[in-house]
Amino acid sequence: xxxxxxxxxxxxxxxxxxxxxxxxxxxxxxxxxxxxxxxxxxxxxxxxxxxxxxxxxxxxxxxxxxxxxxxxxxxxxxxxxxxxxxxxxxxxxxxxxxxxxxxxxxxxxxxxxxxxxxxxxxxxxxxxxxxxxxxxxxxxxxxxxxxxxxxxxxxxxxxxxxxxxxxxxxxxxxxxxxxxxxxxxxxxxxxxxxxxxxxxxxxxxxxxxxxxxxxxxxxxxxxxxxxxxxxxxxxxxxxxxxxxxxxxxxxxxxxxxxxxxxxxxxxxxxxxxxxxxxxxxxxxxxxxxxxxxxxxxxxxxxxxxxxxxxxxxxxxxxxxxxxxxxxxxxxxxxxxxxxxxxxxxxxxxxxxxxxxxxxxxxxxxxxxxxxxxxxxxxxxxxxxxxxxxxxxxxxxxxxxxxxxxxxxxxxxxxxxxxxxxxxxxxxxxxxxxxxxxx
Amino acid sequence: xxxxxxxxxxxxxxxxxxxxxxxxxxxxxxxxxxxxxxxxxxxxxxxxxxxxxxxxxxxxxxxxxxxxxxxxxxxxxxxxxxxxxxxxxxxxxxxxxxxxxxxxxxxxxxxxxxxxxxxxxxxxxxxxxxxxxxxxxxxxxxxxxxxxxxxxxxxxxxxxxxxxxxxxxxxxxxxxxxxxxxxxxxxxxxxxxxxxxxxxxxxxxxxxxxxxxxxxxxxxxxxxxxxxxxxxxxxxxxxxxxxxxxxxxxxxxxxxxxxxxxxxxxxxxxxxxxxxxxxxxxxxxxxxxxxxxxxxxxxxxxxxxxxxxxxxxxxxxxxxxxxxxxxxxxxxxxxxxxxxxxxxxxxxxxxxxxxxxxxxxxxxxxxxxxxxxxxxxxxxxxxxxxxxxxxxxxxxxxxxxxxxxxxxxxxxxxxxxxxxxxxxxxxxxxxxxxxxxxx
Numbered sequence: 001x002x003x004x005x006x007x008x009x010x011x012x013x014x015x016x017x018x019x020x021x022x023x024x025x026x027x028x029x030x031x032x033x034x035x036x037x038x039x040x041x042x043x044x045x046x047x048x049x050x051x052x053x054x055x056x057x058x059x060x061x062x063x064x065x066x067x068x069x070x071x072x073x074x075x076x077x078x079x080x081x082x083x084x085x086x087x088x089x090x091x092x093x094x095x096x097x098x099x100x101x102x103x104x105x106x107x108x109x110x111x112x113x114x115x116x117x118x119x120x121x122x123x124x125x126x127x128x129x130x131x132x133x134x135x136x137x138x139x140x141x142x143x144x145x146x147x148x149x150x151x152x153x154x155x156x157x158x159x160x161x162x163x164x165x166x167x168x169x170x171x172x173x174x175x176x177x178x179x180x181x182x183x184x185x186x187x188x189x190x191x192x193x194x195x196x197x198x199x200x201x202x203x204x205x206x207x208x209x210x211x212x213x214x215x216x217x218x219x220x221x222x223x224x225x226x227x228x229x230x231x232x233x234x235x236x237x238x239x240x241x242x243x244x245x246x247x248x249x250x251x252x253x254x255x256x257x258x259x260x261x262x263x264x265x266x267x268x269x270x271x272x273x274x275x276x277x278x279x280x281x282x283x284x285x286x287x288x289x290x291x292x293x294x295x296x297x298x299x300x301x302x303x304x305x306x307x308x309x310x311x312x313x314x315x316x317x318x319x320x321x322x323x324x325x326x327x328x329x330x331x332x333x334x335x336x337x338x339x340x341x342x343x344x345x346x347x348x349x350x351x352x353x354x355x356x357x358x359x360x361x362x363x364x365x366x367x368x369x370x371x372x373x374x375x376x377x378x379x380x381x382x383x384x385x386x387x388x389x390x391x392x393x394x395x396x397x398x399x400x401x402x403x404x405x406x407x408x409x410x411x412x413x414x415x416x417x418x419x420x421x422x423x424x425x426x427x428x429x430x431x432x433x434x435x436x437x438x
Numbered sequence: 439x440x441x442x443x444x445x446x447x448x449x450x451x452x453x454x455x456x457x458x459x460x461x462x463x464x465x466x467x468x469x470x471x472x473x474x475x476x477x478x479x480x481x482x483x484x485x486x487x488x489x490x491x492x493x494x495x496x497x498x499x500x501x502x503x504x505x506x507x508x509x510x511x512x513x514x515x516x517x518x519x520x521x522x523x524x525x526x527x528x529x530x531x532x533x534x535x536x537x538x539x540x541x542x543x544x545x546x547x548x549x550x551x552x553x554x555x556x557x558x559x560x561x562x563x564x565x566x567x568x569x570x571x572x573x574x575x576x577x578x579x580x581x582x583x584x585x586x587x588x589x590x591x592x593x594x595x596x597x598x599x600x601x602x603x604x605x606x607x608x609x610x611x612x613x614x615x616x617x618x619x620x621x622x623x624x625x626x627x628x629x630x631x632x633x634x635x636x637x638x639x640x641x642x643x644x645x646x647x648x649x650x651x652x653x654x655x656x657x658x659x660x661x662x663x664x665x666x667x668x669x670x671x672x673x674x675x676x677x678x679x680x681x682x683x684x685x686x687x688x689x690x691x692x693x694x695x696x697x698x699x700x701x702x703x704x705x706x707x708x709x710x711x712x713x714x715x716x717x718x719x720x721x722x723x724x725x726x727x728x729x730x731x732x733x734x735x736x737x738x739x740x741x742x743x744x745x746x747x748x749x750x751x752x753x754x755x756x757x758x759x760x761x762x763x764x765x766x767x768x769x770x771x772x773x774x775x776x777x778x779x780x781x782x783x784x785x786x787x788x789x790x791x792x793x794x795x796x797x798x799x800x801x802x803x804x805x806x807x808x809x810x811x812x813x814x815x816x817x818x819x820x821x822x823x824x825x826x827x828x829x830x831x832x833x834x835x836x837x838x839x840x841x842x843x844x845x846x847x848x849x850x851x852x853x854x855x856x857x858x859x860x861x862x863x864x865x866x867x868x869x870x871x872x873x874x875x876x877x
Binding site for chain 1: 493494684685688698700728729730731732733734737755757758761795796797798799800801802803805807808809810811812813814816817
């Protein structure tokens, strides 16, 4: 505690402080089907994400479950190889300049973590540690605490014998445990204590970066407060950088210097925590905040929620991926044929009557029904209040001919992250001031 | 000054739907008897949402499950106390709209079965039926479960049967509790005799046996069985529509694993509210869900609660949620109630050091990083606890008396009761105070 009071807060600084750079990371998981396990599609868990982590800062990564935040955390820590893109660790100024200007950089082995070898890879591994969400499954139930926490020290030949024991005791004391816990098994501890053991293990080799994957979501509030305080004290003491993966906005607001919000594998907004909480630039960030208001501050604000479900990441929506659920969607957000099919799916008889969809593109298709009335009903439906107003406006052509309906929507390019003021970026076509505060 | 000696339960007993009185549930373990719930008393008033909050292992789920005898016995031991349930019916005079005779609530108490409302020993001479849920036989309990008292569980992935379709799972509630309505809808007279009617009647309550399943698939029973199935389909579809599931008929043929978490929880809510229960026990219904979905499910629960005038016992560890949906809150700690009061009293004027600690531990916009007020230590083991305040060792305001005497739950204001010596002097020794902090 005392260390936290004396030392100045680690402030995000210049480019020179950048510890790790993530550039255009993609991680796709193949969907296999049939006896021959043929690849029939790709689940785009992470689909083009870039950010930097600076020394001593906490970067919060937030989003709903299934948005790819855990996968991204694993790619950053080198536990999963990305499908495309790279994570760069420990690169020089000159190399950084090259990284900023060129699309693809190939320095061969050396700084891309998926190409590191031998000593360089060992160096990365010891400097990037991970704390997992579920401490039940991430601590080996057959090992004693001294083995669990001492293992990294043994592997890197840092210590052995009595020295090892003393190092482990020192680590345990740092996380609020002590010598009496050395020869116990994980099941003899409570959830909060187990998470402390995980943190002690991550600290053993004095890393630069710890990837924290929902470290407190399985804990009670009072224990969560203890762990958050501990993480903060350790950060100040050791100038640690955290990548804090979580879905809990109140925790992220408390811990993070900067925030990256993800939706369906893409970053929708990044910026400094205080700025984002003052005024979110993306309706999704806005919706996340409204869904779980602050205990004290949001006393009178009603909880708001999002309609609909997260779309299938194997077929992400066109344009802005959030347009299917966005309360502030516009006609140019990427309305497409899949939205029509999704809408049909929600009405009882109509979907059964649909016999075929012939696509010219994602925005242009002919839907064929089993009878003419259904075709007419679809056309009427698409012009009525049953579909969102922006979707009606985005319809460029709607022709009924017999049993088939042709719909064409305005073609929209993918909406990418664009830089805004203050080092912030958001992937939304709306003007920041038009994103309504709920 | 408010009368400190008045027990907190005496107030407003008239309109309670359920009363828990000195409930004690213990568990046998290798290390001794665990006092999971150790003397918990509260009442749930008709039409209210009572929040039950506390940390893991404080006994809140055990309390909730005791209502429906869902705890495994052994290792569980019912060590004492009672849960009295006062079934409520729709007021006959106004049909639920609210009139003078039911004081505007649209609901009245059900007449005692033993004396049909005239007053006898079984009902304590007030004529209203009361049921001791802990002493109820298993057959009678079956009739209450899902019908008068229903439950929503934490993880819909585990609580739904993976090998049954949604239609079968939701339909089961109707087959168990609404067979007469089903028979009526299928055009089978209740008093019809003969073997055919008997088989159909058994079919409508899931009691068909042996060869009867085969007979039902053949003429002459087939057409009536089909009518029955269609009537059941309608009831299930109606129940699912209640929970805002689009296209319920398509969903009915699916299995739980084909649905998202939010959808599964909706199915569970549909199941729970199918028979319009008097009391709904929601055990952390949104913990397994995403924040965005969570808000919708909570909206749904409170909306349906309003429409059906159901009382809700809402068990949760999330204080910000409880604040938003509950009328009253009971804070539990280590098998005891630490504090109980209206939501406003608990959040704006917390009196128990534990309640204060919990509220301070939630990160908010105002809290500084690294300075969250964490409660020191961890929840005590409840194996053969000593007679002392359970919060000793973690409390900031502890005195000697806290370690030797057990504070009882006593009123500090109307509807607001606290079990802490700060508000009630201990039998001997010094009284703690919020002004003196112990390290």
